[in-house]
Amino acid sequence: MMQESGTETKSNGSAIQNGSSGGNHLLPCASLREGRSNGETPAADAGAAELAHVQQQQQQQALQVARQLLLQQQQQQQVSGLKSPKRNDKQPALQVPVSVAMMTPQVITPQQMQQILQQQVLSPQQLQVLLQQQQALMLQQQLQEFYKKQQEQLQLQLLQQQHAGKQPKEQQQVATQQLAFQQQLLQMQQLQQQHLLSLQRQGLLTIQPGQPALPLQPLAQGMIPTELQQLWKEVTSAHSAEESTGSNHSSLDLTTTCVSSSAPSKTSLIMNPHASTNGQLSVHTPKRESLSHEEHPHSHPLYGHGVCKWPGCEAVCEDFQSFLKHLNSEHALDDRSTAQCRVQMQVVQQLELQLAKDKERLQAMMTHLHVKSTEPKAAPQPLNLVSSVTLSKSASEASPQSLPHTPTTPTAPITPVTQGPSVITTTSMHTVGPIRRRYSDKYNVPISSADIAQNQEFYKNAEVRPPFTYASLIRQAILESPEKQLTLNEIYNWFTRMFAYFRRNAATWKNAVRHNLSLHKCFVRVENVKGAVWTVDEVEFQKRRPQKISGNPSLIKNMQSSHAYCTPLNAALQASMAENSIPLYTTASMGNPTLGNLASAIREELNGAMEHTNSNESDSSPGRSPMQAVHPVHVKEEPLDPEEAEGPLSLVTTANHSPDFDHDRDYEDEPVNEDME
DNA sequence: GCTCCACTAAACATCG
DNA sequence: CCGATGTTTAGTGGAG
Numbered sequence: 229m230m231q232e233s234g235t236e237t238k239s240n241g242s243a244i245q246n247g248s249s250g251g252n253h254l255l256p257c258a259s260l261r262e263g264r265s266n267g268e269t270p271a272a273d274a275g276a277a278e279l280a281h282v283q284q285q286q287q288q289q290a291l292q293v294a295r296q297l298l299l300q301q302q303q304q305q306q307v308s309g310l311k312s313p314k315r316n317d318k319q320p321a322l323q324v325p326v327s328v329a330m331m332t333p334q335v336i337t338p339q340q341m342q343q344i345l346q347q348q349v350l351s352p353q354q355l356q357v358l359l360q361q362q363q364a365l366m367l368q369q370q371l372q373e374f375y376k377k378q379q380e381q382l383q384l385q386l387l388q389q390q391h392a393g394k395q396p397k398e399q400q401q402v403a404t405q406q407l408a409f410q411q412q413l414l415q416m417q418q419l420q421q422q423h424l425l426s427l428q429r430q431g432l433l434t435i436q437p438g439q440p441a442l443p444l445q446p447l448a449q450g451m452i453p454t455e456l457q458q459l460w461k462e463v464t465s466a467h468s469a470e471e472s473t474g475s476n477h478s479s480l481d482l483t484t485t486c487v488s489s490s491a492p493s494k495t496s497l498i499m500n501p502h503a504s505t506n507g508q509l510s511v512h513t514p515k516r517e518s519l520s521h522e523e524h525p526h527s528h529p530l531y532g533h534g535v536c537k538w539p540g541c542e543a544v545c546e547d548f549q550s551f552l553k554h555l556n557s558e559h560a561l562d563d564r565s566t567a568q569c570r571v572q573m574q575v576v577q578q579l580e581l582q583l584a585k586d587k588e589r590l591q592a593m594m595t596h597l598h599v600k601s602t603e604p605k606a607a608p609q610p611l612n613l614v615s616s617v618t619l620s621k622s623a624s625e626a627s628p629q630s631l632p633h634t635p636t637t638p639t640a641p642i643t644p645v646t647q648g649p650s651v652i653t654t655t656s657m658h659t660v661g662p663i664r665r666r667y668s669d670k671y672n673v674p675i676s677s678a679d680i681a682q683n684q685e686f687y688k689n690a691e692v693r694p695p696f697t698y699a700s701l702i703r704q705a706i707l708e709s710p711e712k713q714l715t716l717n718e719i720y721n722w723f724t725r726m727f728a729y730f731r732r733n734a735a736t737w738k739n740a741v742r743h744n745l746s747l748h749k750c751f752v753r754v755e756n757v758k759g760a761v762w763t764v765d766e767v768e769f770q771k772r773r774p775q776k777i778s779g780n781p782s783l784i785k786n787m788q789s790s791h792a793y794c795t796p797l798n799a800a801l802q803a804s805m806a807e808n809s810i811p812l813y814t815t816a817s818m819g820n821p822t823l824g825n826l827a828s829a830i831r832e833e834l835n836g837a838m839e840h841t842n843s844n845e846s847d848s849s850p851g852r853s854p855m856q857a858v859h860p861v862h863v864k865e866e867p868l869d870p871e872e873a874e875g876p877l878s879l880v881t882t883a884n885h886s887p888d889f890d891h892d893r894d895y896e897d898e899p900v901n902e903d904m905e
Numbered sequence: 906g907c908t909c910c911a912c913t914a915a916a917c918a919t920c921g
Numbered sequence: 922c923c924g925a926t927g928t929t930t931a932g933t934g935g936a937g
Contacts, residue, residue, distance in 0.1 A: 907937100908936100908937085909935100909936085909937085910934100910935085910936085910937105911933100911934090911935090911936105912932100912933080912934085912935105913931100913932080913933080913934105914930100914931085914932080914933100915929100915930085915931085915932100916928100916929080916930080916931100917927100917928080917929080917930100918926100918927080918928075918929100919925100919926080919927075919928100920924100920925085920926080920927100921923105921924095921925085921926100
């Protein structure tokens with residue numbers, strides 16, 4: 229919620245800016261118009277109004293003005309009951325019919341054309357422009373006709389929905405149908421807009437700033453804002469997956485356009501919840517934002533690492549100046565950029581919706597789990613700014629302290645997820661004491677998985693104990709290494725590199741690491757040329773895995789629940805991070821390790837929990853494992869490690885292996901910390 | 906209350 | 922001798 233408010237505030241600022249500037253994506257038209265002779269202005273205005281009229285019959289006022297003005301001009305100064313503003317009257321009546329025709333985007337008859345030719349001597353350029361205009365207008369009229377038909381259909385659909393059955397399914401179907409119509413309408417609208425833009429570029433049509441985005445308004449009036457919101461909700465909830473794939477960009481764009489332009493739509497609410505969105509502001513917000521960013525180059529979100537980050541561009545720009553040139557040249561205000569902007573809006577909107585849904589889901593899950601297990605644990609804490617405040621003494625102490633928080637405010641850990649790790653790296657965690665108790669795997673992991681998956685960076689930066697056992701972390705570190713083997717010191721480095729928490733209390737956790745390496749038979753010490761390295765005995769894992777799952781109903785149930793959990797998580801993550809398209813259950817070869825590896829880690833923990841349960845049942849006895857011969861010393865199982873040996877939890881893969889990553893000397897009690905490197 | 910487990914702490918041994 | 926590494930034991934507390 230906080231991050232939302234922050235976003236809102238941010239966007240709101242832009243929106244306000246938009247509003248004050250009266251900006252719209254047709255803005256260049258204004259400038260274009262300004263560059264023209266003033267004598268052409270009235271005709272152009274009339275043309276725009278006329279277009280609006282044909283498109284939408286609701287625009288009566290503008291229509292009347294335009295029609296009257298047109299009539300007046302066409303009849304050569306024959307004024308017929310003008311109700312239009314005086315500014316129209318003040319414009320000097322054009323003397324030449326052809327001029328009127330050129331300035332007035334109206335289809336002229338052949339007779340008129342002939343008349344024009346007879347009466348006036350036209351330059352070739354004039355004739356050409358006239359012909360172009362006529363061509364454009366004809367096309368436009370065709371579009372308008374189709375548009376009207378579509379709009380009527382939409383109205384019918386709306387009526388049907390309003391009076392149709394109350395069953396949700398029917399409503400959803402209607403909504404889906406409605407969306408289809410809506411998209412059709414929007415396609416038409418898009419065509420019209422493009423056409424308008426082309427006209428404007430050709431100088432054939434200008435639109436007054438006072439009446440921007442006229443083509444957008446008919447649809448807005450065709451649908452009630454609340455209906456649009458509802459429709460949008462339903463559609464996105466029902467078809468978010470398909471839409472997110474963006475198979476039909478135009479439809480997505482158009483949908484956004486429709487929603488944005490219609491009224492206080494969801495988009496406009498998100499981006500500008502407080503501004504009185506009349507549709508014109510919101511629809512142009514993205515463009516204006518990008519423009520505003522140009523004014524603040526230092527933080528231009530479209531430029532980074534010498535590359536233009538415009539969606540689908542990735543053009544290399546040496547410096548910011550070249551980037552600005554590139555931006556102005558390649559991504560100027562045109563149909564394509566506008567469409568891309570809408571696509572981006574759609575993407576953001578989709579992500580926000582997905583996030584909201586996932587938050588709800590996670591909240592429900594946490595609530596459910598907490599009620600069942602009364603084990604909120606510290607898992608959510610890494611992401612919970614509120615509850616993390618309680619992390620003042622130690623992780624073990626913090627866990628119980630968070631107990632009252634979690635059941636009552638299960639969303640708390642979720643919220644920071646969207647805020648990002650940077651926000652979470654708070655001061656309250658710095659005083660976390662030595663490792664005393666790892667978090668429970670069984671409950672902790674499911675609860676925190678979503679958090680972890682999105683907060684790898686968090687553990688890197690925040691001094692919060694990761695909810696993994698030492699054994700699993702060690703194994704992860706080893707498996708991530710190129711040769712699947714690490715020296716003890718390298719394991720140390722991995723810990724300190726990946727987890728800020730392990731940059732403190734080195735003596736404690738290093739001892740624990742050594743202890744685990746020796747204790748768990750899955751860790752095999754191999755004498756190397758350079759010395760001893762530690763490897764993971766994968767065979768051990770493979771042999772033990774089926775053994776554990778078999779025969780234990782509770783375990784099987786546990787596993788089912790775990791997978792039942794992981795699957796939606798996977799879907800959610802993939803949906804949310806479609807850009808990364810990380811297969812959570814595939815092991816190696818992850819393009820982006822951030823989510824995938826963390827998800828693997830989650831799964832590991834889940835499996836570890838399952839194995840943990842099972843080991844209590846059947847594995848606790850010595851000699852049950854065929855691999856005992858390898859390490860007969862250890863009777864004990866290593867519950868968490870064995871799983872997902874196939875899943876290199878390459879938390880590290882993205883991180884550079886620079887060893888001097890570690891020390892955070894700010895914190896107390898680091899007696900052995902300097903040993904690490 | 907018992908058992909298992911993870912963790913912590915520490916003693917001890919070995920090696921460079 | 923020192924520090925790193927490795928092994929082992931003991932104790933603690935959470936959880937089933």
